[in-house]
Amino acid sequence: MSEANVKYSQLVKRLEEILESIDRYEIGIDELADSVKEAADLIKKCRLILTSTEQSVQESLESLSTSSL
Secondary structure (H helix, E strand, O other): OOOOOOOHHHHHHHHHHHHHHHHOOOOOHHHHHHHHHHHHHHHHHHHHHHHHHHHHHHHHHHHHHHOOO
């Protein structure tokens, strides 16, 4: 996946794929560490997106409450 313009839903989909592979024992022990590292990186990216979205929503709500109608 390209680093630029990655959507949250794409990250979650890939994370689900990794978790399903681990759950079904489709990943060998040699690949397990790399898969867990990739999953951890995906979770970090998801958290960043969620934090950014939360801040944006908060700013929008604050601007609504301070603007005069």
